[in-house]
Amino acid sequence: MKRGSLCSVTKLTLVGLLSLISILITAQINLSSSSSSGHPILRLSLSPNHSETTLTNQSSPEEAHGEMKPDPLLRPSSRPPIASQIKCDRTAHCYDFCSINGPTVLDPTTSTFFVMDSERSNRPNIVEKIKPSPRKFDQFLMPRVKNITIISGPISPPCHVQHNVPALVFSLAGYMKNFWHAFNDGFVPLFITVNTVFANGEDFVIVITEGPDWWAPRYADILKVFTKQPIITLKNENITHCFPSAHVGLISHGFMEINPTLIPNSKTYMHFRDVFCEAFKSHHHSQTLSLKNLTTRPRLLFASRKGAITRAMLNKREAIRIMTEVGFDVVLFEPNKNTSLRESYALVSSSHAMIGLHGAALTHSVFLRPGSILMQIVPIGLEWVAQTFFGRVAKGIKLEYMEYKIKPEESSLAKKYGKDSLMVRDPTALQKGGWPPELMNIYLLDQNVTLDLIRFREYLQEGYKKAKMFMHKEGDGI
Numbered sequence: 016m017k018r019g020s021l022c023s024v025t026k027l028t029l030v031g032l033l034s035l036i037s038i039l040i041t042a043q044i045n046l047s048s049s050s051s052s053g054h055p056i057l058r059l060s061l062s063p064n065h066s067e068t069t070l071t072n073q074s075s076p077e078e079a080h081g082e083m084k085p086d087p088l089l090r091p092s093s094r095p096p097i098a099s100q101i102k103c104d105r106t107a108h109c110y111d112f113c114s115i116n117g118p119t120v121l122d123p124t125t126s127t128f129f130v131m132d133s134e135r136s137n138r139p140n141i142v143e144k145i146k147p148s149p150r151k152f153d154q155f156l157m158p159r160v161k162n163i164t165i166i167s168g169p170i171s172p173p174c175h176v177q178h179n180v181p182a183l184v185f186s187l188a189g190y191m192k193n194f195w196h197a198f199n200d201g202f203v204p205l206f207i208t209v210n211t212v213f214a215n216g217e218d219f220v221i222v223i224t225e226g227p228d229w230w231a232p233r234y235a236d237i238l239k240v241f242t243k244q245p246i247i248t249l250k251n252e253n254i255t256h257c258f259p260s261a262h263v264g265l266i267s268h269g270f271m272e273i274n275p276t277l278i279p280n281s282k283t284y285m286h287f288r289d290v291f292c293e294a295f296k297s298h299h300h301s302q303t304l305s306l307k308n309l310t311t312r313p314r315l316l317f318a319s320r321k322g323a324i325t326r327a328m329l330n331k332r333e334a335i336r337i338m339t340e341v342g343f344d345v346v347l348f349e350p351n352k353n354t355s356l357r358e359s360y361a362l363v364s365s366s367h368a369m370i371g372l373h374g375a376a377l378t379h380s381v382f383l384r385p386g387s388i389l390m391q392i393v394p395i396g397l398e399w400v401a402q403t404f405f406g407r408v409a410k411g412i413k414l415e416y417m418e419y420k421i422k423p424e425e426s427s428l429a430k431k432y433g434k435d436s437l438m439v440r441d442p443t444a445l446q447k448g449g450w451p452p453e454l455m456n457i458y459l460l461d462q463n464v465t466l467d468l469i470r471f472r473e474y475l476q477e478g479y480k481k482a483k484m485f486m487h488k489e490g491d492g493i
Contacts, residue, residue: 101113110266112264126163126249129171131167132169144163163224180218185223187200193375195377210280210286219244237290295357319371320371323374325463326459327464328465329427330465337472367491368481370391386413389417390418419471426464
């Protein structure tokens with residue numbers, strides 16, 4: 016036989032052997048797939064022209080109908096892997112934030128969330144601890160904030176109360192008695208977090224880890240705008256609660272700051288103000304109508320620091336007289352912990368202007384209508400905090416914002432430290448190195464003012480013109 020013929024026979028023989036092997040392999044794999052192992056079926060089949068083979072990955076009819084449990088070693092579980100179920104971000108200056116992206120059980124007696132992971136039976140538990148406060152930078156407060164613990168392991172306590180919406184967990188430890196802190200450390204970060212985590216309007220359960228008992232009842236109208244679910248306070252609970260997922264912490268953008276570029280649905284200060292419109296709208300309408308028709312003069316709300324021993328206006332009576340002489344209808348506003356928020360909202364939102372020394376009472380300015388006037392009297396050394404705490408918010412809700420900056424001769428610090436001292440003459444230079452408590456206490460807690468009534472009158476006249484224009488634009492009064 017010729018060498019060419021021998022090669023041809025050899026090729027035919029090899030092709031035949033390969034085809035036979037392919038058929039045997041297919042038969043073997045098909046046979047193994049009929050077992051009840053629940054593994055994916057791997058079929059090695061001949062193409063129509065039998066010249067090549069194709070590899071296909073198919074499911075059995077039982078698996079297609081969900082009648083068989085997949086092997087967790089070969090197929091991913093329907094539940095996310097434990098590494099992806101717990102995610103914590105600890106990179107921000109103001110807060111830490113952890114998310115549990117799967118079913119979890121909360122034991123309120125130990126402030127612990129449990130995440131089931133049966134695969135960790137022979138491995139150490141995954142443990143995360145987080146202090147859910149938006150004041151991470153506060154070296155005085157944070158050691159006093161309780162930890163929330165998140166444990167992933169094979170053991171979880173039984174579920175007593177099942178919730179069908181996620182939990183949002185945060186601490187109210189700190190300075191909640193102060194109205195500004197109630198916003199800066201509470202409602203502003205709550206608004207940001209809700210619109211970041213639940214950007215599509217999903218409902219959730221608020222879980223308060225610690226804080227004053229009066230907080231939830233006092234702010235009930237506001238909280239109902241965020242969620243319709245009952246609020247859980249850990250210290251009042253002794254049975255477990257189960258959630259489909261949970262988020263621990265509050266997201267903060269900075270002091271009284273809302274940055275729309277960092278929020279998925281681009282919410283702004285105006286949307287934040289809408290929360291209070293929604294919360295108090297039922298009480299607001301009738302109250303506002305009665306207040307609007309009391310006078311034809313622009314209403315100036317004077318946020319007075321009644322009983323204050325710091326940042327007090329020492330010639331307050333004379334200042335009120337000038338406010339009236341300029342043309343304002345002056346309403347003294349002295350809110351305290353017992354002041355009704357509904358009544359405060361009605362009074363502030365029906366006014367045309369608001370004035371006051373830098374202090375927590377000016378936080379109520381968020382209730383003012385867009386276009387109205389906010390006049391802040393700024394003591395020496397408080398220029399930055401005045402702008403950051405109130406000026407930025409005023410511009411965000413479209414107020415006409417005006418500052419009356421105290422001069423050295425109007426401040427009690429001039430008498431104590433000398434008019435030409437660096438403390439009085441150039442406080443900005445002292446603050447370049449930061450805002451240590453000893454410096455903060457001098458400007459915030461050790462300073463009173465006596466207004467230059469001539470200069471103050473000129474300032475008020477400008478504010479009156481703006482308030483009068485706003486009043487006519489809104490159609491208020493007679």
